[in-house]
Amino acid sequence: MPTALPNRMPKQTEGSxxxxxxxxxxxxxxxxxxxxxxxxxxxxLAVQVGVSRPTIRAGLRALAAMGVVQSRHGSGTYIxxxxxxxxxxxxxFLAALHGFTRDEMYEARRILEVGxxxxxxxxxxxxxxxxxxxxxxxxFATMDTPSVFLIxxxxxxRAVAQASGNPIVASLVEMVSALYYEQRRDTAERAxxxxxxxxxxxxxxxxxxxxxxxxxxxxxxxxLHLLQSSAYQAQEADAATPARTEPSHAARKxxxx
Amino acid sequence: MPTALPNRMPKQTEGSxxxxxxxxxxxxxxxxxxxxxxxxxxxxLAVQVGVSRPTIRAGLRALAAMGVVQSRHGSGTYIxxxxxxxxxxxxxFLAALHGFTRDEMYEARRILEVGxxxxxxxxxxxxxxxxxxxxxxxxFATMDTPSVFLIxxxxxxRAVAQASGNPIVASLVEMVSALYYEQRRDTAERAxxxxxxxxxxxxxxxxxxxxxxxxxxxxxxxxLHLLQSSAYQAQEADAATPARTEPSHAARKxxxx
DNA sequence: CTTTGCAAAGAGGTTTGTCCACTGTGGCGC
DNA sequence: GCGCCACAGTGGACAAACCTCTTTGCAAAG
Numbered sequence: 001m002p003t004a005l006p007n008r009m010p011k012q013t014e015g016s017x018x019x020x021x022x023x024x025x026x027x028x029x030x031x032x033x034x035x036x037x038x039x040x041x042x043x044x045l046a047v048q049v050g051v052s053r054p055t056i057r058a059g060l061r062a063l064a065a066m067g068v069v070q071s072r073h074g075s076g077t078y079i080x081x082x083x084x085x086x087x088x089x090x091x092x093f094l095a096a097l098h099g100f101t102r103d104e105m106y107e108a109r110r111i112l113e114v115g116x117x118x119x120x121x122x123x124x125x126x127x128x129x130x131x132x133x134x135x136x137x138x139x140f141a142t143m144d145t146p147s148v149f150l151i152x153x154x155x156x157x158r159a160v161a162q163a164s165g166n167p168i169v170a171s172l173v174e175m176v177s178a179l180y181y182e183q184r185r186d187t188a189e190r191a192x193x194x195x196x197x198x199x200x201x202x203x204x205x206x207x208x209x210x211x212x213x214x215x216x217x218x219x220x221x222x223x224l225h226l227l228q229s230s231a232y233q234a235q236e237a238d239a240a241t242p243a244r245t246e247p248s249h250a251a252r253k254x255x256x257x
Numbered sequence: 258m259p260t261a262l263p264n265r266m267p268k269q270t271e272g273s274x275x276x277x278x279x280x281x282x283x284x285x286x287x288x289x290x291x292x293x294x295x296x297x298x299x300x301x302l303a304v305q306v307g308v309s310r311p312t313i314r315a316g317l318r319a320l321a322a323m324g325v326v327q328s329r330h331g332s333g334t335y336i337x338x339x340x341x342x343x344x345x346x347x348x349x350f351l352a353a354l355h356g357f358t359r360d361e362m363y364e365a366r367r368i369l370e371v372g373x374x375x376x377x378x379x380x381x382x383x384x385x386x387x388x389x390x391x392x393x394x395x396x397f398a399t400m401d402t403p404s405v406f407l408i409x410x411x412x413x414x415r416a417v418a419q420a421s422g423n424p425i426v427a428s429l430v431e432m433v434s435a436l437y438y439e440q441r442r443d444t445a446e447r448a449x450x451x452x453x454x455x456x457x458x459x460x461x462x463x464x465x466x467x468x469x470x471x472x473x474x475x476x477x478x479x480x481l482h483l484l485q486s487s488a489y490q491a492q493e494a495d496a497a498t499p500a501r502t503e504p505s506h507a508a509r510k511x512x513x514x
Numbered sequence: 515c516t517t518t519g520c521a522a523a524g525a526g527g528t529t530t531g532t533c534c535a536c537t538g539t540g541g542c543g544c
Numbered sequence: 545g546c547g548c549c550a551c552a553g554t555g556g557a558c559a560a561a562c563c564t565c566t567t568t569g570c571a572a573a574g
Contacts, residue, residue, distance in 0.1 A: 016556080016557065017318070017557090028350065028354055029353055035354055041524080041525065042526070054557070054559085055557060057315065057526085058556090061318050061319050061322075063322070063350075065318075066323070066344070066350060068347065068350045068354075071526065072526080073525075073566075074526065074564075074565035074566030075524095075526080075565085076525060076526075076566095077525090079354065086351065087323070090324055090344065090347075091425075091428075093282070097325075097341070098292070098341045100425055104423050104424065105425060107376070107425075108425040115368030115371075166364050167351075168357055169368060172365065172369075172429060176425070272527085273527080298553075299554080299555065309528065309530070310530090312527085314556085315528095328555065328556090329537080330535070330537075330556065331537035331538080331553080331555065331556095332536080332538075332554065334555075
C-alpha cells in the first residue's frame, strides 16, 4: 500500500467535494484537460484526489450542472467540445423563482443582441454571413408552420451572436435565448401569419445591414425587431387571456408565504 | 406479470437524479417553494421522490452548483433569499477552457453595462441613486489603496446594474463582473494613482448622467469608462510581463502517468 | 477476406448501511 | 434569571455492493 499521498492533511478545513472541483480546475488550468478530452474514471479520480467515489461523483455532478463536464453512461466523463455554452437551467430556475416577466426578458435580449449585431456588422466572417443568410431564407420558407419558424428564428439569432466573434457575448445570448425559446415553443402556434411575415422581413433587414457592414443600421434593425416581437407577443397574450391555457396543474404560480 | 400496479411504481423509467431536480422544480413552479424557504430534509425528500438518499444528494448538489439552492451543514438546504444571482463559476471554467481574452471580457461588460446604464438613467429610484453616489465617494476616498478601490469599483457597477430595474440584466452584469474581479484582484496593485483618479472621475460622470436622467450621456460615459479601463489594463500587462498567458505545456493530451 | 453477432470488460448510475460533524434548541444546574 | 451543555436533527462523507449501458475485440458465419 503506497502511502504518502500528496494531499492528506486539509481534509477537514475545506469540503471534500470542493477538493474535487478544485482538482479538475487544476487539471484545466494546467492544460492537461482541454475540450473533447475524457476525464479519468471516477474510481481513478477517487485515488488521485484521495476521497471516496461518492464524493467524486458529487463533485462531477456539480461540474456537470455547471456545464463544465458531461457524463455518458458506460463511456466516461468528458469535457464538451465545440463552442463554449452556458447552461440555461440556472436562468430558468431564477425566472421561476423570481417571476421574471416577458418584458424583462425581451429587454435583456435587446441589450445583448443589439450589441452582438453591432459587433457582427464589424467583423462577421463570410461563413457567418452564409449561415445567417441561410436562416433568413429558411424563415421565409417556413412562414406557414410557426413551430418550424421558431427553430430558424432561434438559429438566426444564434448565428448573429456567433458572428459577433466574442464567445462570451455569444454564450450570454444563447443563455437568454434559451429562456425565450422555452417559454415560446408552447405558444408559437398563436402567431399570426402576418406577424411571421413581418418577422422574416425584419430578419432580412438585419442580415443586409450586417452584410453591408453598417454597424448603426444593424443595431437599429435588431432593436426594432425585438421591440416589435415583444409587442406582438404581448398582443397574443392579451388575446388569449382568461381560463383557457395550461393543460394541467402548472397553472397557478401565485406566491403564498 | 401485471405491469401497471398503482401501488408499486419505482423509478426505473428515467434518470433518478433528474427526477430530483424535476421534483424541486415542481415545488417551485407550484409556489410551494419561494426564496428564503427551507427544503424538506434529505431523508424526507428521499421518501417523497422515491429514491435513495445519495441520489437526493446528487440532485441537490447539482441544484447547488446552479445556485438554485444552498446547503448549510447541520441546518438544512435553503433557497437563497435576496436578489437573483447567477453563479460565476461556470463562466470562469469556460474562460479557463476556451482561453477568453481580457478584451473579450471587457467587450461583453461594455455591451451589458452600457445597456444597464441607459436603463438606470431612465428609471433609477432614489435609493439606487443614493447607493451609487455613496460608492462614488468611496472611490474617491480609497484612491490610495487599490485593493479597497477595487471593491468599491465592483459595488458601483453592481449598483448601476441594480438601478436598471431589470433583474436579468443585473444578474448578467454580476456574472461577468465577477469574472473581471477574479482576474483583477491579483493585479490590482499595479494600477497607478493617476489611473485610479481618472477612474473615480469617470464613475462620477456616469453617476451624474444617471442622476440627470440623460440616457445617452449615461451610455456614452459608461462606454468610455470601460474602454479606458481596458486600455489601462492592457498597458499594465505590457509593462509587467511581455508574454505570460498560455499554459506552457498545453500540448500533451496523453495521460503520461 | 469481409461482415455479423455476441460476450466480456470497463464505465457511470443507484442503492443500502453506517458513521461523522455541525447547528439549533431546550433543559438543567448554578 | 442566566449561562452552559447535552440532545436531536441535519447535511457530509465513506464503504461495499450491484445494475445498466457502452465499447471493443474476437470468433463464427458468409
